[in-house]
Each structure stands twice: as structure tokens, then as C-alpha cells.
Amino acid sequence: MRWLRTGLSVLALFGFGLALGQQLRFIVVTHGQAADPFWSVVKNGVDQAAREMGVRVEYRAPQTFDMVQMARLIDAAVAARPDGLVVSIPDANALGRSIQAAVRAGIPVISINSGADVFKRLGVMVHVGQEEYLAGKGAGERMKALGVKAAVCVNHEVGNVGLDQRCKGFADGLGGKVEILAVKTDFTEARNAIANYLQRNPNLEGILTLGPVGAEPALQALQQVGRLGRIRFATFDLSTAVLEALEKKQMDFAVDQQQYLQGYLPIVLLTLYKRYGLLPANDIILTGPGFVTPENARRVIDLTKKGIR
Numbered sequence: 001m002r003w004l005r006t007g008l009s010v011l012a013l014f015g016f017g018l019a020l021g022q023q024l025r026f027i028v029v030t031h032g033q034a035a036d037p038f039w040s041v042v043k044n045g046v047d048q049a050a051r052e053m054g055v056r057v058e059y060r061a062p063q064t065f066d067m068v069q070m071a072r073l074i075d076a077a078v079a080a081r082p083d084g085l086v087v088s089i090p091d092a093n094a095l096g097r098s099i100q101a102a103v104r105a106g107i108p109v110i111s112i113n114s115g116a117d118v119f120k121r122l123g124v125m126v127h128v129g130q131e132e133y134l135a136g137k138g139a140g141e142r143m144k145a146l147g148v149k150a151a152v153c154v155n156h157e158v159g160n161v162g163l164d165q166r167c168k169g170f171a172d173g174l175g176g177k178v179e180i181l182a183v184k185t186d187f188t189e190a191r192n193a194i195a196n197y198l199q200r201n202p203n204l205e206g207i208l209t210l211g212p213v214g215a216e217p218a219l220q221a222l223q224q225v226g227r228l229g230r231i232r233f234a235t236f237d238l239s240t241a242v243l244e245a246l247e248k249k250q251m252d253f254a255v256d257q258q259q260y261l262q263g264y265l266p267i268v269l270l271t272l273y274k275r276y277g278l279l280p281a282n283d284i285i286l287t288g289p290g291f292v293t294p295e296n297a298r299r300v301i302d303l304t305k306k307g308i309r
Contacts, residue, residue, distance in 0.1 A: 024055040024274050026267060027077040030088040030113065031070055031160070033061050037212045037239035038259055042112070044307040045263025046086075053271040058082075065157045065185065067094035074098035084108045084270035089115025089122070090160040096122055108273055110266040113259070114162035116284060125279065128265050130257045130288035136166035138289055139234055139255050140173020143206050146252060148232050149176040151206035154194060156214040158182045163210045166236060170208050183214060190217035191224070198225045206232040212239035215254075219245055238292060238300065238309055246297040256300075257288030260308050 028046055032039030043059050050057040060077065062069035067090070075098050077085055085102050089095055089111050096118070102109050103123035111119045111127045119127040143151060151174060153167040171178035181197050183190040194217055198204065207222075209215040215235035222228040229250050235242055236255045245251040265285060272278040292300050303309040 024053075024083040024271060026050075026055060026057045026084045026086065026270055027080065027082045028057060028059045028086040028263075028266075029070065029073045029077055030059075030061050030086075031065055031067075031090045031157075032088070032113075033063065034059055038237045041307060041309065042259045042263035045260040045265075046267055047263075049264045049267035049271075053267060055083075055267065055271055057267060065090075065160065067091045067159070071095050071098045074102065078102045078105055078107065081105070082107065083274050084110070086110050086112055086266045086270070087115075087124075088113040089118055089124075090157070090162055092118040092122065092161070099124065108270060110269060112262040112266055113257075114160065117165075120283070125273075126266075126269060126283050126285065128262050128269075128285045128287060130286055131284075132162045132165035133169040135236070135255055135257070135289035136169025137173035138169075138291075139166075139208055139236070139253075140170040140175070140178075142173075142253060142291070143170075143208070143232055143234060144174050144176070146206070146232050148174065148206035150178075150204060151176065151208060151232075152179050152181050152197065152201070152204060154181045154183055154190075154207065154209045154214045154218060156183050156185050156190060156210060166210050167208075174206075183217070185213050187217050190214060191220045194218050194221035195224050198222065198227060204231065207234070209235040211235065211237045212242055215239070215245075215251075216241045219250065222250075238304070240301075240304065243292070243297050243301045243304065246292060246294050247301065249294045252293070254292045255288065256290040256292050256309070258290065258309070259287070261287045 034043040060073050099122045109124045111124045113129045116131045183193045233251045234253045
């Protein structure tokens with residue numbers, strides 16, 4: 001036992017020496033801008049993990065949802081030869097070649113948020129996020145339990161495979177009539193498109209938006225046509241406006257994928273992998289779905305003030 005304790009002490013000191021002797025550098029490339037209310041929390045998780053692990057991390061994203069530009073950002077990251085790469089995979093066809101180039105270059109890659117169905121075939125080690133179809137199905141089942149038979153799924157990023165999967169799961173979970181409404185990420189354009197849709201469909205019973213970029217314009221659109229609080233309304237992901245609407249019972253629920261963990265965990269995992277060769281046994285780490293309702297919204301609001309939710 002004394003030899004074992006001594007051996008473990010030497011190993012611990014050796015690992016600690018590696019941690020001090022080499023500051024690791026990671027690059028995060030996602031399809032979401034750090035100023036976005038959802039992705040800002042992801043970046044908070046990235047930054048916190050970087051501080052705690054004593055590593056350098058750069059966060060990069062295209063200015064808009066642009067797969068060509070995102071692929072270029074991944075290519076530039078690979079050329080910079082970081083110690084590890086974190087990516088989201090909203091479109092494997094557009095990004096797959098760039099991600100595989102990183103893998104061939106010997107750069108360990110972890111995917112976050114979107115890509116649970118494709119990360120393995122691209123050579124990515126671990127995926128941190130939620131399975132979008134199943135999350136959408138859960139949202140549909142919840143709305144069905146509220147009595148909804150006809151609903152609309154508002155998609156603010158057409159071409160994002162993960163969002164398509166959310167709508168598909170929602171339709172299957174609801175088991176009723178679901179139409180897809182494509183909107184722009186511009187707030188005013190989205191609000192007007194949703195308001196026009198509501199006016200054309202007076203018998204609509206439910207709305208699902210796929211993020212705050214759709215939810216916040218939808219709140220204004222519902223108010224504009226006099227149906228706020230009179231139609232079942234849910235969204236994916238959280239923002240201050242979404243949480244306030246939940247607390248006021250203007251929304252029924254929000255699907256929470258705990259995006260802070262999607263930023264935080266990959267940096268911790270890459271650090272442990274590079275320093276000690278450690279990886280979890282599961283290659284998918286699920287951060288969601290969870291559900292925020294009017295009943296627990298206040299607790300989540302308190303956490304958002306700390307940049308965690």
C-alpha cells in the first residue's frame with residue numbers, strides 16, 4: 001500500500017507538471033454568434049472551463065447562419081494546429097470534409113449542440129448535446145397533453161438539420177396537423193411573418209418555436225393579434241424574455257438543453273484527454289431535454305443572472 005500511495009503521488013505530480021509546463025490551446029467553431037442569447041451562455045461555459053482548466057480557448061462563428069463561412073472557419077482552425085477542436089454540426093454535408101480534415105491531422109474533435117446523428121462517421125470522439133428528434137417528440141407529447149391537435153413549428157434557420165429534426169419529432173409527438181413556418185432571423189421580419197400566419201389561421205391551437213430568435217418575435221406577434229395567453233405556446237431554449245413569459249404564464253413550457261454544459265464540458269474533456277488520455281465511456285453526453293415551466297421559471301431566472309442558463 002505504501003508503494004501504491006507513493007506511485008500515485010508521483011503520477012499526480014507528473015500530471016501536475018504537465019499541466020504547468022504546457023498551456024493547451026483549443027478552438028471552438030459553432031454556427032451561433034456569441035452575442036446570441038443562446039450561444040452567449042455556451043460561450044460563458046467555454047470561458048469558465050478555460051479559466052478552471054488553465055487553458056487558452058478561442059471562440060469563432062460566422063456572422064450569420066452560413067455553412068460556407070463556417071466550413072472556412074473550421075479549415076482555418078485546422079491550419080492553426082490547436083490542441084483540440086470543438087464544433088457544432090448543423091449540416092454534415094457542408095461541414096463534414098472540414099471536420100474530417102481535422103481528424104486526419106490528428107486534432108481531437110468534440111461536437112456540441114447539433115450532430116448527434118453524424119458525429120461518429122466523421123471521426124468525432126464525443127458529442128455533447130441533446131438528440132434533437134427525441135427532444136422535439138417530447139415537446140409534441142407535452143403539447144398533445146395540453147389538448148392541441150393543430151400547431152405550427154416556426155423554423156428560423158432553414159437548412160439547419162437539427163432544427164428540421166426538432167420539427168419532425170414535434171409532429172410525430174403531437175400526432176396531429178403540424179405546418180412548418182420558415183422565418184428570417186431578423187426580429188421584425190419574423191414577427192410580421194408570424195403575425196400574418198396567425199391572422200390566416202384563426203383556428204390554430206399551438207405554436208412551437210425552435211429558439212429565442214423565433215420565440216421573442218412570436219411573443220410580440222401573439223400580442224399584436226390579441227392571442228397572447230390564448231394559444232398554447234412553447235419554445236426550445238431560454239432567454240430572459242422567454243423566462244419572463246413563462247413566469248407570467250404567457251407560455252406553457254420551454255425545452256432546455258443546458259447549453260452552459262455544451263460549452264463547459266468539451267473544454268474539460270479535451271483538457272483531460274490531452275493531459276492524461278482520459279475520456280468518458282459514453283460517446284454521447286446528453287445535456288437535455290429538460291423542461292422549464294411556469295412552476296420552475298423563477299429558479300431558472302435566478303441562474304440566468306449568473307450566466308449559467
